[in-house]
Amino acid sequence: MRFPIALACALALATTGAMPAQAHHSMAMFDQAREVTVTGTVKEFQWTNPHSYIQMMAPETDGAKVVEWSFELGAPMYLYARGWRPKTLKAGDKISVRFYPLRNGQPGGMVVDIVTADGRKLGQKA
């Protein structure tokens, strides 16, 4: 386990409903000690408040069945400040998403960074 103290802190904060990060909810829902990468096809990019989301069709991590993933990003104004725009991603785009997975095992997580099919990294500074 790479970040045991941070994880313990996140779990402790989760029990009190605290919000250690900038989002409008606790980040304890994401397992930030584990990074996972999934490659798939963008179904929809939701440029919305209080969070933006990427809906992506990709295989489950432990199987071949293609499912719909939900990846959470920050609010549009923060993404905008990092160089993102509503058309940064569009339906049909092939991308690889590195993310902190949801603790409950649902297909989704918090985005760490994204690499496009042509190798461009859509990270902090797109």
Next chain:
Amino acid sequence: MRLLAASGAALLILIGATGATAQENAQQARTEAFAKLPYWPGYWVSEQQAGTTIGGLPPEVLAARERGEPITVGFMKLNGRAAPWNEEGQRRQAARAQVVDRKAKGWGFPMMMNAATPIQVLITPEEVLIINSYNETRHIYTDGRPMPPLDDLWPTVAGTSIGHWEGDVLVIDTIQVKNPNLYFHGAPPLSEDAHYHERMWLDGDVLRSEITIEDPVTLAMPWKVDIAWVREEGFDRMVQIDWDNDRTGSDGAYNTIEPTTVTEDGE
């Protein structure tokens, strides 16, 4: 008769000229008043949130993680975790901790002063506007008016504010704020009797505020919070975006991402 008409015309011209002069004087006075006011241009984000990643993690969280240290920085001091609650305040806090699946409507006051959104401060001689990117605006009247009579007030999300300048410090009084926790689940459960005192000023390239909250219903003593904002790079305008896609739900143990309700055709 001809003399009378001429006199009347002259009087009208004089009145017109006087009116124009009065307007010009008022314009001149306002221009001079404007010139004396501070100017805080830019889009301000809370100091600890500057440089937040696209996923929503502030740099200090990542740095603490790399150091293997616990996260000690308070990113939203106004959430009330450290407030001096009295018995009623503690009861409200305990009740708040039991609710895990509430949806928020926005940030509201006072959280908007410490939230994950840039704010803009527009200063005019008559009022100061504090605006965030969630269609939330505070009107702080600085034209010398007193607080409206209580009969003219009712609790709102932003409350009612008057202010004045002490040198370059904006002093704000705000009352009649709805329980902030009813609007945003991460906000403190203060009562509608709370009185918010703020002092805001520009300190070099940092915008600062001291907020003191008194609430006879929920606080044992005045609760003081210091907030600092810095200009975040990348913002060139304030874009208002509705809070209309809150997909944070709960699976009972943790929050989670709810399935999307937005379809590909936008319906």
